[in-house]
Amino acid sequence: MPKTFAEINEKIRKGEAVVVTAEEVIDLVREKGEKRVAEEVDVVTTATFGPMCSSGALLNFGHSDPPIKMQKVWLNDVPAYAGLAAVDVYIGATELSETRGMEYGGAQVIEDLISGKKVKLRATSYGTDCYPRKEFESYITLDSINQAILFNPRNAYQNYSVATNSSDRTIYTYMGILLPNFGNANYCNCSQLSPLINDPLYRTIGVGTRIFLGGAQGYIAWEGTQHNPLQKRDEKTKIPVAPAGTLCLIGNLKEMSRDFLRAAIFHKYGITLTVGVGIPIPLLDEEMAHFVSISDEEIYTTILDYSAPKREKPNLGRVSYKELRKGEIEIKKKRVPTAPLSSLYKAREIAQVLKEWIKKGKFFLQEPIQRLPVDEKFKPLDIRR
């Protein structure tokens, strides 16, 4: 008998919902089969904790007296985008400090704010009749400002490629330090615990889904940028074998915690934000029980050579996450050590926290109000004259 979101929420309200993590459900299905698990388990929690560059925060400072229409804004010397109403800005995670360069950036501003630290706000303007002030300088904290909304245009990639380096030099990338001559291979996905891997066709995860975001309850605002549902998929599992679907996430920064949101510096590449995301998947029917039971040995990804400074990087073949997690893979007959960039340790913590929230009736499922696109093309940018 298929279940509905409303029926599962009623069980959560009564404290009767059966909730397990996306790792725990794998053994359950092996033991009991998909049919029984679909009947007995209500919700499976998925999670990820990794660097996600397309992240940032919308802030509203309130008005000074006399007021200013902030045109250029810096937070601890990091430029924030102020091309909005008078005292609204967007601070992007990857923006660099104008005085400290790659040591400090937008992600660190966000981390300092959630840590309760004072952040220096500097603004300039051309001055208007209604906003006469031309310069402003003061300190803000997360408590002193109005809204602080984490709004991340692209998070929680459904699978990601493995990065390696065939050249004779060390290269510094957003996939970490890549040693010469296939000296290492870095991967960045929580695989069998990862949200969109467990709902490969976006049956339950969609616009409006309530989620765990940075330690608070947040929402899926939209499909993420570069959402690419038409990516090549494994014929048997339907799981993409390279980067595919993405999510645009939103939540209240004031409720978030440094335990699940951390600034990160990728040496000689730049700054990014490490984001903790947890998404509940309702086991509506046997098909969903099947999807969540797929384990690392059946989840594949593509190995790419990052030494090629091109859009289409050379494809060096496919590998399963089971192999990647063993710590060594074979590329062109060479044994290559592997390293993860997303933390499975932290993702497990998030999946457990979300499980407890649901079991204790603190978190209810929200049925998507709109599906994520399933047939949208991912376009390249070419020079046109």
Added chain:
Amino acid sequence: MMKKRIVLTFPPELVDQPIIYRLVKDYDLVPNILRAQVTPKEEGKMVLELEGGKEGINKGLKYLEDIKIDVQPLAKDIKLDEQECTSCGACIAVCSPKALSMNKESWKLEFDRDRCLLCGLCVPACPLGVIQVEFE
């Protein structure tokens, strides 16, 4: 006489040059190679102890930098702040002696101090800046 421990990174085009010979002959230094990974036409790494006069060592180091070899001081100790570490694993990518590794059950980062060669490569590789190095 003094001793200095350094980490050298060679670009591929310098790997086939007799650099150690020049340090001995031109600067009167006694080099002791503690660890090396040098293959023709590849980037090379060498942990080196130099013994000699103060002037000879300073001139020898300037010679290395002039021919575009990256020279870093050898670390005395590596410190991992376990409270701040999220066990992402980015550091194990550059740790060839496998002193840093993931526990395959808990997926928590483990640091085996006995295997660490103090090369210091993990320090910039850590995105959270929770690995610190102390120099001699």
